[in-house]
Amino acid sequence: MTTHEHGQEKRSKADWLLFVVGFILASALGFWLTPTILYAQKAQPFQFSHKLHLGEVGDEGCKACHPFRKDGSFAGIPGVEKCKECHSDDTLGDKPEEKVFVEQYVKKGKEVPWLVYAKQPSCVFFSHAAHAENAGIECTQCHGDHGKTETLRTYEYNRLSTYSRDIWGKSLMGLGSPPNRMKMDSCADCHRENGVRDACFVCHK
Amino acid sequence: MNWDRRAFVKFAVGAVVGLHASPLIPKLMDDSAIWTQNWSWVPNPEDGGLAFANTVNPATGTGVRVRLIKGRMMGERIIRVEGNPEHPLSQGGVVPADASAVQLLYNDEVRVAAPLVRDKKTGMYREITWQQALDMVGGKLAELAKAGKAHTVVALGDEADSIHGQILSRFMAAYGSPNLAFAPRADDTLALAAWALTGQTDVGFDLMNASYVVSFGTPLLEGFGAPVAVRKAFVEWKKSKGALVQVEPRVSVTASQAGTFLACKPGTEALVALGMAAVMAEQGLADESATSAYGYAEFKAALAKDYNPKKVAELSGVPADKIVAVAKAFAKSPKAVAVCGPGPGGDPGRLADFMAVMALNGLKGNLGKPGGVAARKPLGLKALGEPANVDKPRLDGGKKGMKPANALALAQAALAGQPYKAGMVLVAGGNPAYAGPQAGVMSEFLSSAPFVVAITPLLDETAALADLVLPGTTFLEGWTDCRSSYGSPVSSYGLARPLVKPYAQAKTVGDALLALAAKLGGAVAGALPFASVEEALKAQTAPLGDLAELAKKSYFVQDKPAYGPFAFKTPSGKLEFHSQNLAALTGKNSDGAALPHWEKPAALAHGDGHALAMAAVPSLRSATGFQPLTPHMLKVLDGNTLRHKDELVVEINPKTAAEMHLAEDSMIVVTSAVGSVDARVHLYAGAAPGMVFMPTGLGHGAVSDAYTLGKGGNFYRVAEAAADSLSGLPTWGLTRVTVTKRG
Amino acid sequence: MSANKGEHRFGMVIDLDKCTGCGACSVACMSENNIGTLLDETDKIRSITWLRVYQIDNGKAFPDTQIAFIPRPCQHCEGSHGHHTPCVSVCPATATDYDETTGIVSQIPTRCIGCRYCVGACPYHARYFNWFDVPWPKGAERGLSPFVSPRMRGVVEKCTFCYHRYQRAKNKAFLEGGSVGEKDYQTACTEACPSGAITFGDLNNPKHKVHELAKNPLAFRLLERLGTNTKVYYVSQRDWVQRKLDNYLAGEKLPVKAAS
Known part of the structure; x- marks a missing residue:
């Protein structure tokens, strides 16, 4: 025993x-x-340097190309029309990406099918005006130093939910930033911390 | 350490716990939950910049504002049609047909994308190019002209005054055919009635400023003129405690909102007007301007003899004391107006009835006064010019002049081959195979005609019978215009411009005709020296200023009615109760034929004991005439109309139904001399005894959209259109029907 | 009437004597809120109309019959004690809540689990369940508004007082400074009504028209005696209309309203 x-x-x-x-x-x-x-991963249509462009636009910063519309809504990614304010039918520099842009989009009058890292589903109403204008939050706080990047990182999206990986956050544990995690609970946490209402209709439509 | 069962279990449990500690499972669960919220087939409308643009809906006359979204990838699209708060007549309000107009623009299932040739044997459509289509129609037209048969071409339009209607008129005249008819409108009847009594043709009712309004069977609140403008006037009456008297056989919305409801027998509305006139004449309540009018004595005598309150009460069922009371109140009210108008179901009305009502206004002496009948100021537009005269007999025997052509008479004559058969039919707007007049005859006419061309935005009943279908536009994607609405006291002009690119290969009716004219060349091209409808509009609106500016504003509205002495343009130069104009037109001068009088409606003439009188239910929720019923309008039809899947529901008075052994939901067949339709009974206490009231806008067949397909029956298949004895226009206010049980 | 502690109490006053039952409000609501059409709209249990126009009559025989129309949006009940909104109190998924600062009863279709408890709890039939996916005709997506998320089958939806318009109005206010005024936030039905029968605004704000209109002695609410404490007021001079819209015993007098 x-x-x-x-x-x-x-x-x-x-x-x-x-x-x-x-x-x-x-x-x-x-x-x-x-x-x-x-x-799953998808490549952006062509490379784009935010750093280069941010250097060109001067003090206006992000808003030079990502402005608010007159009605207070946020314009998001600019259309080719906006790009054409600087880029005409001729290339400005000698970058191959610019050639692709001018040849395939500007001249053909086509829009660039950019993949949007921070795209929220249709049931979400996110007010950039409330955050950037009213609360004075810097763009970088949520989007990270996107403006300093020279290339566009590979776009990753969730095969099941079809959301961009940025919504859950790069970290699988929901940690780390920036770019910040953009799930509903992260929104709610921040609202609670700052004493802002977190009722359903604040952010849903 | 032994790798035995216990060890394995520990390892396995560790693995399971480890897997759970990893993000795999919570992440998968979260994503699965999100997955169930994002079905790929649920649309996800693209966001974009919001813009507004003003335009006008020619079908309703409402000044509207359109919301456009300009998305990055989808481009500019219209998401909504709403009211234009700046429009002086509609002031931001809309009716269902306006608010759901986008549904007719964006529906690939019912829109005509390209010219289609229909195979007569199989009924299948084949797409061709515009060039081929123009060659085809141009070839046929040239062939007929060469054979000396140009006059056998029949054209049917929707609006005579619109730019497209004018182009059509000039096209037909230059080509050499007199056989052109537009959808019958009450505007024509009112113009004739006003012309008969005053010599003026462009008149309206100053409802907004009236304190006492007597409406003779007009659906004032259910689709009269520009419905929104009328409603704005209605709210003003409410505020100023104005009185509204409604004379009709059914408790309609207007009757229910009226302070006084005079329930009359069907078709006797104008008789009540003459009864009131008799009271005014007899009691010396007629205005001075009336007693000195041409033929007053004759009219007074006729009133006393045939239309004294006792006699009118007997025939109309309205008690004599009520007629006297309303007549006195009408005469004594400082601003009173009597209103005639389109009957339910878009009926253009009977000229004798309209004359009776206009005569009542004449007796009141309200012509040209605030709150009375106003002559509208001319818009000052430069018309494209009077079309050339065609020296050929018209199918219906009519002549050019005041008498508008009757589409039904044209069709009937062509079917009979008397005096000749139609060589070709061109349907440029409207949907005669559905809306008639008398849909059965029009359908038969279109099916038997050797070659039918239809220009239409939608695959409708008319397209289903056409040999060639040309893709037309809606008001949101092509140039179009509209004139003053029915009954409006001020003249107005509405201009609609293309706000988005036309759907696929669609062209406006006018542009299609201009292209065809260019193809034909010669006199036709000479009569239409415009490259596009836009250019024709530029020429027409030149006196109002720049077209682009006007289009942006979208309307021109005279600021207030033209008050002041009424300019009579009659042979006697004053108000005429004995109308010399009418006598000249009809050739009848004696026996009171030229006086305002009442005729027993043909539908009531033969007194069959089993028969009932059928009329349409007026409603802004349903579509009237050829206007399509949008899916959203279908949703707001009242609960009774939509009670039974696919079945038409008609209103019958409970007592009448009991006499006929019918109950709620009884299955019946409503049969008239021209057609029949299956229906169910709804007992409506507000329906006059002895009548059947049928909703319009339903019973679409053919290739209409999946929502309206096969829902209910078509009123215009049962309604019998009779040519008015004076105006010659088809009228379908009342139809004699029998109701039998089925099932 | 319990006062809302919140800042705003958005509500509506509908003049039934002006309403002519044309349905413009209902259709305007559908186009504003991406409401679809089912293949069989005769089925009223499944048909979705956030704002439905009911027809009532006085029950008298011809020719004394009279009809009236009752436009019925979500009544946005506040409840009588501690915001006991009927639907909110039963939702197991918190897919609907009572917004304290606006007084609007929200509905988040993507959060809804489709149990339909709220549909049963609502005394006004204002909640609708999506039994099917909307069979949008091909091409119809071009006419849809991005401001309201289209719904899927299996969820409940209802009138939101066009809350997305408030969201957008607030955006503008953030950008320009200032606050959302009466004109800046109006519902689609209010704008569309050709008779001006609907007035919308903040019941708490004395500058808004609804503030006075709701105090009209002729103003009453649908099934008021249930204690739902709704924010949609109806006005009618017609006695029979008032009687039809609440439960009265035969011969019972209408409640005496305080003089305004």
């Missing part, structure tokens, strides 16, 4: 090691597998 008891004791310790191994292996698999199976 004693040997049996002894064996049991000895074995339980090693078994718990197996538990830990199983735990580590499976969670590692989970961490590795999740983004692989969930996210």
